Amino acid sequence: MSEHTGSQSSSHGGDRGRRRSRRRGGGGREGRETRPRSREKDKDNSASGPSGSGPIKAPIILAKPHTEKNRDSSTSGSGSSDSKPIVLIKPREDTSSASSSQSTTSGTAAAQVAPSDGFHGDQSGRGQPTQQPTYQIQRNVSSVAAFSESSQTRLAPPPEMTQPVKLVDDSLNWCDSGIEMLLDQTDFLVVGVVGMEGVGKSTILSLLAGNHPEQSNRSFVFKPQTEETLETAGHQTVGVDLFVTSERIILIDTQPILSASVLDQLIHNDRKLPPEVGLAENWAEVLSLQLAAFLMTVCHVVVVVQDWFTDINLYRFLQTAEMLKPPTPAPSHDAPSSNVSLDTEGDYFPAVVFVQNRATREDFQPSRVQAMKTTVDRLLQHASMRYKNSVSMSLNGLMPAQQKSPSRDVSLFLFPDFPHKPAKQNGKMDGVASVLSLVPDYQGHPSPQALTDSFRNQIFSVPRTPLTHHSLTEKNWFHYAARTWEGVRKSNLMAEYSRLLT
Structure with a gap:
């Protein structure tokens, strides 16, 4: 028994020694x-x-x-x-x-x-x-x-525009800067404007963009003619401008059609004319037809602005542009039939709205408005444009309702000459301006703000007929418009028409 305890104590002592050597780092490899x-x-x-x-x-x-x-x-x-x-x-x-x-x-x-x-x-x-x-x-x-x-950046809307960008520059070249303001969504409306020089095209588009008639011209989105431009008989808009509102309304402003100032620039700049065009006068008319045909192809609504009623040459010009308009692209084999809502012939035509700008007090009489509609209807009775049932002066209580049939109601809207704020001389108003400031606002027509709100609401409510047989997004529309512009410039119909002018 004692030997066994002695062996155990010796073994325990050996274990303690090995543990001490292991703690002190000694004992060979096992210590390390x-x-x-x-x-x-x-x-x-x-x-x-x-x-x-x-x-x-x-x-x-x-x-x-x-x-x-x-x-x-x-x-x-x-x-x-x-x-x-x-x-x-x-x-x-x-x-x-x-x-x-x-x-x-x-x-x-x-x-x-x-x-x-x-x-x-x-x-x-x-x-x-x-x-x-x-x-x-x-x-x-x-x-x-x-x-x-990156996903949030891709889904976030683009920054709100404060000024238009160029879609076609003064050299008639397409610009790609406008695609940055467009989205991949199909709920949008394209509104273009066409008219002669100085009729107020940029002003009408600025009202659609959100400006008020009481604001100064400097705050308008599309800058109207300045005093220097009026004195030199020039035009303000050059080429085609693009502006996108927060409601996803794409507004297109074009240079004037059949303009003498455009012809003057062509002559003085010695621009090289196409070989099929003999004279500069013919080239100015062909360029106007190209702009009008382009708008009739890529716009849901085309606003025709005029400041006096009426010019027969304007309606002949519209019918010629409709004839030279490029056809709608044929649908592919995989195109769904539900998206096809074009005319029976398969060609697309926009809704045309006539705007009588700078209308007088007599123009707002119901009989005078009805006479204007009858004249426009007789001039365009053989046209394929949809110039009826888009806007009306009878809505929103602007004017008494006419006894005309709704199917015969021509899309005609009137705007008065917007009064400007009286100018002050040496900090004081002159005598005439001070007397006019006391006159009530009503001058034989609704207020400019009421007319602007009604016109904007009716334009934005126009049925959005598909431009092609496929449903287009905003970016797809931009590429489609670029191809359309190149096709219009290189159109054989335009070239043949220019030869007939000579």
Whole structure:
């Protein structure tokens, strides 16, 4: 019994000595071993047998799947109870991605293993955790943030426009700057304006864009003619301008048709004329026809503005432009039949609205308005344009309702000459202006603001007939308009018509 206790005490003393030498760093290789290495040694001993008599082998792969670790821990029941689990620093991904990343990085798995107590390993670099998984997590977070930011940017509406952009420049070249203001959605309306020089086309479009009649001309979206332009008998708008409102209304302003100032520029600038056009006068007329045919192809509504009633040449010009208008593209084989709502002949024609600008007090009389409608109806009775039932002066209580049939109601709207604010001289109004300021607002017609609101609401409520056999988005419309403009410029019908003019 004493011998047995002596052997036990000696064994305990030997264990204490080995522990002290292990703490002080002595005792050969076993003293230099660290805690993670001791854990792996315990695992190897437990796997080799309960006696632990096998040789100690250095671990080859430290990173194991969780299933194998659980299996090893269940089979090594005699292992040390104070060993801490091995923690793998990995990104928070699904199981499939984590297992694939572990299988691809099995050769360098020792660099991704770190104990929970923050151990950094020995000088050989074994057991040192790397920051690659942390960097991978940051990279994933940044990519997700970038994706969400790009999606929000793509879905966000473009900035609201404050001034128009060029659609066709003074050299008759197409400009691509307007596509940045368009969206990939189909709920939009295209309104174009055509008219002779100085009739107020830009003013009418500015009212549609949201300006008020009481505002100064400088605040209008489409700048009207300035005093210098009027004195030099020039035109303000050059080429074609584009403006998109917040209600997704696309407004198109064009240079005047049959304009003497455009002809004057062609003569003085010595611009090279096409070979099929002999004279500059013919080229000015052909250019006007190209602009009108372009609007009749790409617009839902074409507003024809005139400041006196009426010019027969204007209606002949509209019928000629309708004849030279390029045909609507034929539908493809995969086009749905529900989108086809064009005329029976398959050609598209816009809704035409006539605006009588600078109308006098007598023009607002019901009998005079009815006479204007009858004249327009007789002049365009053989035209294919939809010039009826778009707008009316009888709506919103502007004028008494006529006894005419609704199917015979021509789209005609009247605007008075908007009064300008009295000018002050030396800080005081002159005598006439001060007397006119005391006169009531009613002058034989509704107020300019009431007329503007009614006209805007009726134009925006015009049925939006599809321009083609397919449903177009705003950006698709832009590309369609670009192809239409190139087709109009290179049209054989236009070339043949210009030859007949000579």
